[in-house]
Amino acid sequence: MWERLRTWGSRVWCWARMRRLDQDFAEELESHTTMLIEENLHRGMTPEEARRQALLRLGGTARLRESYREQRGLPRLDQVAQDLRYATRMFRKSPGFTLFAGAALALGIAATTAVFSIANAVLLRPLPYRDPSRLVMVWQDDTPYGFPRNNGSPWAFQQWKQSNHVFDDMAALTHDSLNLTGHGNPEYLHTDTVTPNFFSVLGVNAAVGRTFTADDGRPGAPLALVMGYGLWVRRFGADPQLIGQDLLLNGAKYTVVGVMPRGFQFLDPAVDLWVPAQWTPEFIESRKTDHFLTMVARMRSGISVPLASAEMAVLGKQLATGDVSDLTAVVVPLREQLAGDTKPALLVLLGAVAFVLLIACANLANLLLARGSARQREMAVRLALGASRKRIVQQMLAESLLLACVAGVVGLGLAARVTRFLGGMIPPGMAVDGQPGVNGTLLAFTAAVSIATGVLFGILPAMRSSQVELVGSLKQGGGKAGVGAGGQRLRHVLVVSEVALAMVLLAGAALMIRSFEKLYRQDPGFRAEHVLTLQTSLPRPKYQDMARRSEFYREVLQRVESLPRVISAGYTTYLPLADEGGGSVVTVENHPQDPDHMLVANVRVVSTDYFRAIGMTLRQGRLLDRKDGPDSPKVAVINESMARTYWQAENPVGQRFRRGLLQSKTPWVTVVGIVGDMRQGGMNVPVRPEAYFPFEQADFFAPDSLAVRTAGDPTVLTEEVRQQIWAVDKEEPVAAVMPLQQMVEDSVSPARLQASLLGGFAAMALLLASLGIYAVLSFAVTQRTQEIGVRLALGARPADVLRMVVAHGLRLFLLGLAIGVAAALALSRLLAHLLFGVSAGDPLSYVSVTLLLAAVTLLACYVPARRAMRLEPMAALRYE
Amino acid sequence: MGKTKSEILQGTLDLMVLKTLHAMGPLHGYGMARRIEQISEEVLELNQGTIYASLVRLLQKGWITAAWGTSENNRKARFYSITARGLRQLREQTENWERIAGVIGRVLQL
Numbered sequence: 001m002w003e004r005l006r007t008w009g010s011r012v013w014c015w016a017r018m019r020r021l022d023q024d025f026a027e028e029l030e031s032h033t034t035m036l037i038e039e040n041l042h043r044g045m046t047p048e049e050a051r052r053q054a055l056l057r058l059g060g061t062a063r064l065r066e067s068y069r070e071q072r073g074l075p076r077l078d079q080v081a082q083d084l085r086y087a088t089r090m091f092r093k094s095p096g097f098t099l100f101a102g103a104a105l106a107l108g109i110a111a112t113t114a115v116f117s118i119a120n121a122v123l124l125r126p127l128p129y130r131d132p133s134r135l136v137m138v139w140q141d142d143t144p145y146g147f148p149r150n151n152g153s154p155w156a157f158q159q160w161k162q163s164n165h166v167f168d169d170m171a172a173l174t175h176d177s178l179n180l181t182g183h184g185n186p187e188y189l190h191t192d193t194v195t196p197n198f199f200s201v202l203g204v205n206a207a208v209g210r211t212f213t214a215d216d217g218r219p220g221a222p223l224a225l226v227m228g229y230g231l232w233v234r235r236f237g238a239d240p241q242l243i244g245q246d247l248l249l250n251g252a253k254y255t256v257v258g259v260m261p262r263g264f265q266f267l268d269p270a271v272d273l274w275v276p277a278q279w280t281p282e283f284i285e286s287r288k289t290d291h292f293l294t295m296v297a298r299m300r301s302g303i304s305v306p307l308a309s310a311e312m313a314v315l316g317k318q319l320a321t322g323d324v325s326d327l328t329a330v331v332v333p334l335r336e337q338l339a340g341d342t343k344p345a346l347l348v349l350l351g352a353v354a355f356v357l358l359i360a361c362a363n364l365a366n367l368l369l370a371r372g373s374a375r376q377r378e379m380a381v382r383l384a385l386g387a388s389r390k391r392i393v394q395q396m397l398a399e400s401l402l403l404a405c406v407a408g409v410v411g412l413g414l415a416a417r418v419t420r421f422l423g424g425m426i427p428p429g430m431a432v433d434g435q436p437g438v439n440g441t442l443l444a445f446t447a448a449v450s451i452a453t454g455v456l457f458g459i460l461p462a463m464r465s466s467q468v469e470l471v472g473s474l475k476q477g478g479g480k481a482g483v484g485a486g487g488q489r490l491r492h493v494l495v496v497s498e499v500a501l502a503m504v505l506l507a508g509a510a511l512m513i514r515s516f517e518k519l520y521r522q523d524p525g526f527r528a529e530h531v532l533t534l535q536t537s538l539p540r541p542k543y544q545d546m547a548r549r550s551e552f553y554r555e556v557l558q559r560v561e562s563l564p565r566v567i568s569a570g571y572t573t574y575l576p577l578a579d580e581g582g583g584s585v586v587t588v589e590n591h592p593q594d595p596d597h598m599l600v601a602n603v604r605v606v607s608t609d610y611f612r613a614i615g616m617t618l619r620q621g622r623l624l625d626r627k628d629g630p631d632s633p634k635v636a637v638i639n640e641s642m643a644r645t646y647w648q649a650e651n652p653v654g655q656r657f658r659r660g661l662l663q664s665k666t667p668w669v670t671v672v673g674i675v676g677d678m679r680q681g682g683m684n685v686p687v688r689p690e691a692y693f694p695f696e697q698a699d700f701f702a703p704d705s706l707a708v709r710t711a712g713d714p715t716v717l718t719e720e721v722r723q724q725i726w727a728v729d730k731e732e733p734v735a736a737v738m739p740l741q742q743m744v745e746d747s748v749s750p751a752r753l754q755a756s757l758l759g760g761f762a763a764m765a766l767l768l769a770s771l772g773i774y775a776v777l778s779f780a781v782t783q784r785t786q787e788i789g790v791r792l793a794l795g796a797r798p799a800d801v802l803r804m805v806v807a808h809g810l811r812l813f814l815l816g817l818a819i820g821v822a823a824a825l826a827l828s829r830l831l832a833h834l835l836f837g838v839s840a841g842d843p844l845s846y847v848s849v850t851l852l853l854a855a856v857t858l859l860a861c862y863v864p865a866r867r868a869m870r871l872e873p874m875a876a877l878r879y880e
Numbered sequence: 881m882g883k884t885k886s887e888i889l890q891g892t893l894d895l896m897v898l899k900t901l902h903a904m905g906p907l908h909g910y911g912m913a914r915r916i917e918q919i920s921e922e923v924l925e926l927n928q929g930t931i932y933a934s935l936v937r938l939l940q941k942g943w944i945t946a947a948w949g950t951s952e953n954n955r956k957a958r959f960y961s962i963t964a965r966g967l968r969q970l971r972e973q974t975e976n977w978e979r980i981a982g983v984i985g986r987v988l989q990l
Binding site for chain 1: 908909910914927928929930932933936937939940941942951953955956957958
């Protein structure tokens with residue numbers, strides 16, 4: 001054992017000092033030789049004879065040195081080092097090939113690595129909560145109302161929490177805002193009101209201080225708050241003394257009890273702080289049908305998601321009572337909730353980069369095959385001199401692996417640069433551990449991909465080049481040793497697959513781009529240009545009084561509208577694209593009610609000029625105006641979807657409806673006008689029925705979003721608008737200031753990113769595939785130079801030669817195209833639900849990419865074909 | 881050279897080198913090769929270079945050491961000497977060799 005160890009230790013040590021030891025040994029042999037020569041001279045030989053005999057007795061110094069070195073150092077490593085040295089030399093000799101191959105590979109690897117780093121963050125890396133695989137979201141299943149994942153009511157939450165047997169614990173939260181005053185400028189703070197067990201369900205502790213205890217949730221207990229790390233640093237300079245101090249929020253005193261660790265977030269990265277919910281039994285009882293809670297639960301260990309779902313479904317039936325007909329809950333794993341639509345998009349992109357990498361591999365394999373036949377003589381000589389086939393394959397693989405690894409390193413560097421750009425793919429609600437930069441997983445992935453790539457594109461050419469027919473190759477002259485039909489077929493297969501893969505990618509990209517176009521160019525129902533939007537939330541105690549609220553709105557609107565360059569301004573409860581929900585059950589007068597199909601309309605409370613400010617179109621009747629005051633008849637404007645679905649053929653204008661059920665005490669409201677549908681939840685979220693109430697007649701919701709239509713760039717007015725609001729109430733924070741256009745851009749940005757990424761990958765694929773066709777054809781032309789010369793000499797016209805070469809290329813193209821279209825049609829079904837307004841089989845997309853691919857292929861065929869056509873017959877015949 | 885030459889059994893060269901170094905003290909490669917040839921009365925004609933493969937093996941196992949020195953003719957040469965562990969090995973291998981040689985001898989006399 002010891003000997004073994006010592007031997008290997010010594011081998012490694014000697015290998016490291018190879019150069020010195022080689023020299024030592026050379027000297028030693030030299031001295032040995034000298035002694036032999038002296039001995040021979042003593043025996044009376046001539047000096048030349050003495051030397052010759054000496055070398056004979058020693059036995060060939062070169063071979064001796066080789067075997068000595070093998071025994072002394074690491075034989076395999078030695079060979080590898082030698083192969084690598086040789087490979088480097090080969091690359092240096094053909095810098096053009098090396099540069100092209102390396103760049104293609106590096107780009108492919110960079111793209112793969114970058115997409116993988118995002119996929120890793122979104123789909124694989126554990127979420128930063130304790131035992132995150134046991135966390136699930138719990139939603140109320142309100143499919144009959146069009147809300148398969150609805151928020152729950154406090155009452156439902158309490159029922160579920162008490163009666164289930166599958167969760168360790170269950171927490172609820174609702175998004176809110178609180179206005180911070182008393183420390184410099186007033187600030188609008190995003191707040192989550194949470195049940196006190198919220199942090200313990202997630203399993204995250206405070207970084208400083210503590211999180212909530214059950215006591216904090218007791219009605220009447222002193223108000224506590226837990227602060228987010230961002231707010232703590234931004235507003236309070238990370239002052240640890242803040243713990244235990246009081247802050248003034250909405251005019252009430254809250255004690256800071258803790259600060260969460262940096263990066264902690266749940267569902268919404270904008271949340272600045274958390275306050276405990278303090279629900280009285282009366283409150284819970286009174287909120288049976290108000291759905292505003294988001295619920296998260298920790299499953300008991302050993303409970304699976306299907307099991308939990310089944311239990312919650314059964315429970316829903318049991319809990320149903322008179323006024324709450326169904327309490328079925330849907331259980332959604334937290335990661336699925338957070339990843340949402342990103343998962344299919346990421347899988348599509350991963351597939352796309354894998355295709356690009358495969359095309360790059362096929363391309364390189366092709367180039368190596370071509371080079372391999374040029375190097376056939378070299379291989380034949382080496383085989384003849386006694387190299388084993390294994391040794392040749394090993395050397396060829398060393399070349400491709402070296403290339404792939406260098407490309408891998410460059411690719412990793414590139415990927416690190418583009419990952420930030422790709423970061424937009426990570427859903428904002430998803431808390432990720434650190435940045436999606438370079439980490440161990442990523443390094444391992446890149447290394448694996450590089451090596452796999454190197455083997456993938458290197459192995460076929462390596463196997464081929466070791467199968468040289470010795471005698472034939474050595475006899476034939478120069479580098480034009482015939483390529484066997486096998487080699488040619490292999491190259492054709494590679495090119496056909498490149499074309500097919502490129503076709504699949506192009507088709508996918510075309511679909512995504514067309515889908516994005518449709519999404520972006522559609523009429524969203526409002527005109528986003530030149531509109532500034534912002535939020536002013538009126539704190540409750542101060543603005544509890546309806547008259548006081550109305551006073552604020554009237555004064556702010558009047559002041560803002562009187563600003564130069566302001567065209568109109570309006571308040572609303574929800575800006576477009578901000579929220580698809582905010583619905584309420586409605587009852588239409590004189591229509592029978594179907595308990596299984598309750599009517600639910602989005603309710604928006606607006607000021608009269610809101611429609612003009614946002615640029616909505618009136619279809620029928622009138623908009624709200626100043627006469628619709630608190631004492632005049634109750635009126636509303638509805639959207640086309642509501643008119644169409646609730647009144648069908650009837651004319652809704654002049655008809656009445658009310659919020660709530662038939663027996664509710666809410667007032668009947670007369671429809672005075674119909675406006676065009678406007679996108680509420682996002683550019684690709686279907687429009688729901690929607691009703692607009694004047695704020696003076698609707699005290700149930702307080703508008704907090706202001707839209708200002710301006711002449712020209714809206715952002716220049718930011719400061720003036722803010723000053724006008726502060727002139728009305730200097731404690732009123734102005735938040736979320738942005739142009740409406742920005743909201744449109746944000747809404748389509750995932751689709752834009754996906755389309756542009758897929759488009760970029762498809763462009764790479766197109767380029768690589770066309771280069772592949774070009775390379776095969778130009779190699780074929782070189783190979784057939786003599787044949788073409790004979791044809792020309794025998795009277796073939798140049799056009800015939802052109803046709804022959806182009807036909808060769810087109811045959812490959814058509815075969816690849818056919819396979820590609822079939823594969824694309826099959827695979828595009830995976831894209832189906834990422835598409836908007838375009839079917840997965842959209843003919844226009846397929847036809848246009850086919851034409852594009854055909855045009856590029858023709859170009860790639862034409863260049864070598866023209867060269868063939870212009871061959872001088874005599875020169876071609878002499879061509880060696 | 882019309883003499884019948886004998887092939888060296890694999891591994892036996894190592895043993896011969898050890899024994900030579902044990903008997904003669906520090907030696908260089910040439911000296912060792914000459915010595916083995918002489919003792920074998922020229923029956924064994926070494927391809928003298930093969931001795932170096934043996935020397936590396938022994939060095940790697942730590943049974944011998946090497947150092948540069950000056951030869952009797954005032955030449956720079958590398959001298960090898962046996963180590964304590966080498967001596968122990970020599971003893972063990974010699975016993976082993978004799979036992980096996982005895983067995984083979986008896987078998988061949990059957």
